[in-house]
Amino acid sequence: MSLPQPVPPSWKDLGKSSSDLLTKDYHYQGASLEVKTNAPNNVAFKVGGTRDSKSDLITGDVEAKWADKKHGLTFTQTWTTANILRNQIELDNQIAKGLKIDLATSLAPEKGTKTAVFNSAFKQSGFHTRASLDVFKGPTFTADAVLGRDGFLVGAEAAYNVTEGNITRYAAAVGYNAPEYSVTLHGLNNLNTFSASYYHRVNRDVEAGAKAVYDTKSTHGGVALEVGTKTYLDPSAFIKAKINNKGVIALGYTQGLRPGVKASFGLALDTQKLNQVDPVGASHKVGVNFVFES
Template structure:
């Protein structure tokens, strides 16, 4: 008897395990602060600030209203660059597994605006999405991922409605198991190829790698990045990664108490070890603090 198939990941989440391992918890671009609070009525607020190496401070204020009984979520964001964003999500109201998402942004100073309408449909063995960029093109983009017994097959394509032509296409295959996952992507009209893997070696150790080959690069070569994550205890872990350019990155994350987390990051160019200034071009340091209540 065939076992029920789980809902596969979306197109953007193919290879997510390795992307998270190599991309998250390395706060090396400055000092970041995230403050998240929630009320008993389903309203949540988030303030995010980032001070980069040039002492510039950027941030945004986000408020989210969640009406669970109606499947409706409204998110509004105002950034320090005076960008106003609004996102409206409606889920499981017209049909089970169907979600609509409208994301808009407005820059009053320049009068620029954007609007992206998304439809997402999820069922066992299927995860498909369709996007319509209303003001750009307009451009219609769709992607689909099929999953069966751990095997994943995905494709994405973009179509310019005004010009009547296919502007982009991509494909991917992968396999996902409880303790490991692999994925191979063909991106940008088969101009870029990427392969990644993730392996939970033990309950305390995770490892992964990603290789990218760009056929349109001036000097075509394979860019390789390898990383590992180790849990020190239930409240702390360290991460390390290195790429073929010689950039070594280290990250340490500590949960100070429930809802309070601190992360510290360091990036070193091993080919420029004589550059001792940590905030110079060769080396970077940073930190991130998260408060959630």
């Protein structure tokens, strides 16, 4: 008798280990600050702000999240400096075991634009599927599913325009997840773009990964390649480094200063334009991020 299969990752999380390794904790686009606090009545507040080093534009948002874990209910409300109001209501594991539904809306009063998206996710042993309906865009119905067995993963996604009655987007993926490494192959954008990602936990302190992307409709042609690594210096600090085939090197350093306080520093260098001394120009970038959490 075969053993029960674990729940596979969702479609959006296929290749997540490699993606996180190559994209997260590289704060070189400017200065950003994030403050997180929790109130006694189960309300979590998060205030974030970013100053872009290239445009000097400052953006931010205020988020409040209330959760009733006993009844699986979560309500999140966000207000941004662009005067956009976002609301999300989630209900998890109440209608059926493994089923999560939510409604996400947004409103821009000045422009009069609004969105409303119904989402659902259902996961069981060896199976994970999601569906969403964008009410005002199309409306468009999107569904995806991932099957997993003994580490092997197969997934597909499709978007259907209800008004026009045709499939507007489809994609497929295969992969393999092991405790120390994972490999994922994607066929995206109606199978016009192909990507391959690899992640390897070398040991407790070192991780490595790579990603290659080939777009059949790209005017430049060729494969975009990126490789990176992450090394823990101690339990409260780590460094990250990556390089792509365009010669751009990115470095990231994150340090826990004390419980609830974290600082991250980032640097990006275009090795083909090292003579450019402007640190906030188009080629070389620096940035910093601070997170305060109570």
